[in-house]
Amino acid sequence: MDEPVAEGNSSPNLDKLTEIYIKIRDARAGVKAEFDARDTVLKDQLGLLEAEMLDACKDLNASSIRTPHGTIIRSVKSRYWTNDWDSMYTFIGEQGAFGLLEKRLHQTNMKDFLAENPDLLPMGLNVENEYTVVVRRSKG
DSSP states (O other), rough: OOOOOSSSSHHHHHHHHHHHHHHHHHHHHHHHHHHHHHHHHHHHHHHHHHHHHHHHHHHHHHSSSTTTTTEEEEOOOOOOOSHHOOOOOOOOHHTTOGGGGGOOOOOOHHHHHHOOTTOOOOOOOOOOOOOOOOOOOOOO
């Protein structure tokens, strides 16, 4: 159960800390928005240049091209995924290829599972809890 919320300004110092916190958070949001906008333009420009360089590599049938300013290297990047997890789990189990999976727990699903099954604690499970602070802006 949640603890009761203290109302009002229990300390002028806490009000000042909250005010400064919100100002800094707003300033960071502004800086991030400006960065993101500028970065998007630069990423788009790089994308256009990369497309031209890929075309040049294709036209020259080259995997790399040396220039006075640097070397252009064309490589293949592969991504793998499945639309049929049941079949994939079966395949991985049959082949004993568990290294094809990433070793991590889905945080929200584990939290929900433990809440629904408080008497079931998987062997080897580690839990770390820490207090955090959330600051909400006044509606005034």
